[in-house]
Amino acid sequence: MTRAPNPDRRRDASRKATLAAALELCVERGYAAVTVDAIATRAGVSKATIYRWWPAKSAIVLEAVDEAAPIPETFPDTGDLASDLHAWLSGILGVFHDPRLGPAFTGVLAESQLDANLAHQLRERLINHRVAQLDERMTKARKNSELAPDADLEVALDILHSPIYRRQVLHYPLPDDAYLTRLIALVMRAIGPTRAD
Missing domain, CATH: 1.10.357.10 (Tetracycline Repressor, domain 2)
Known part of the structure; x- marks a missing residue:
C-alpha cells in the first residue's frame, strides 16, 4: 500500500528551500537585486506559496538570517x-x-x-x-x-x-x-x- 505524502513535510521542505534560495541569491546578486520571482524559481515553489507565508522579500531574508x-x-x-x-x-x-x-x-x-x-x-x-x-x-x-x-x-x-x-x-x-x-x-x-x- 502506497503511503500518502505528508503535506506538513512537503511544506517544511518548501519553506527551507525558499529560505536557502533567498540567502544564495543575496550572495550571488546582492540583496537589492533579489526578487520574490527569483526566490520562487530557485526554490522551486510558486509565488502564491511564498506570499502565503511571507509578505515581502525582506521578511523571507530576515527569517533566513534569523534561522542561520x-x-x-x-x-x-x-x-x-x-x-x-x-x-x-x-x-x-x-x-x-x-x-x-x-x-x-x-x-x-x-x-x-x-x-x-x-x-x-x-x-x-x-x-x-x-x-x-x-x-x-x-x-x-x-x-x-x-x-x-x-x-x-x-x-x-x-x-x-x-x-x-x-x-x-x-x-x-x-x-x-x-x-x-x-x-x-x-x-x-x-x-x-x-x-x-
Missing part, C-alpha cells in the same frame, strides 16, 4: 564578564563576516532604515531577545559587584554595539579582536567597580 545566524540564543556566562562580552560581540561580527549571511543581513539592515515596519520586525525577530540576554547578564554582573552599583547599563549596551553597526553602515572595516578587547576594556573602566568617579 550563529549568535548564541543565550548569553555566555563564564563568570568573566569581559570574556563573555567579547564572545557575544564576536558572534554579531560573525554574521557580517559570514559569506552566506553577511550580504543578506546587511541588505535587510539597510532596507530597514527606510521601512519602519521592517525595522520593527528586525528588532522583534533578531535583536530584542538577544539584547535582553545581554541586559540580564550585565544586571547580574552589577549585582555580583563586577560592575559599579550605579552602572548605566543602557548607555553601556549602546556603546558596545554602536561601533559594529556604525562601521558596517558607513563601509568602514569591521572591528577585529584587538579592537573588541579595547572597546570592552574602555566600557569596563567606565562602569566597573573600581572606576574613577
Whole structure:
C-alpha cells in the first residue's frame, strides 16, 4: 500500500528551500537585486506559496538570517564578564563576516532604515531577545559587584554595539579582536567597580 505524502513535510521542505534560495541569491546578486520571482524559481515553489507565508522579500531574508545566524540564543556566562562580552560581540561580527549571511543581513539592515515596519520586525525577530540576554547578564554582573552599583547599563549596551553597526553602515572595516578587547576594556573602566568617579 502506497503511503500518502505528508503535506506538513512537503511544506517544511518548501519553506527551507525558499529560505536557502533567498540567502544564495543575496550572495550571488546582492540583496537589492533579489526578487520574490527569483526566490520562487530557485526554490522551486510558486509565488502564491511564498506570499502565503511571507509578505515581502525582506521578511523571507530576515527569517533566513534569523534561522542561520550563529549568535548564541543565550548569553555566555563564564563568570568573566569581559570574556563573555567579547564572545557575544564576536558572534554579531560573525554574521557580517559570514559569506552566506553577511550580504543578506546587511541588505535587510539597510532596507530597514527606510521601512519602519521592517525595522520593527528586525528588532522583534533578531535583536530584542538577544539584547535582553545581554541586559540580564550585565544586571547580574552589577549585582555580583563586577560592575559599579550605579552602572548605566543602557548607555553601556549602546556603546558596545554602536561601533559594529556604525562601521558596517558607513563601509568602514569591521572591528577585529584587538579592537573588541579595547572597546570592552574602555566600557569596563567606565562602569566597573573600581572606576574613577
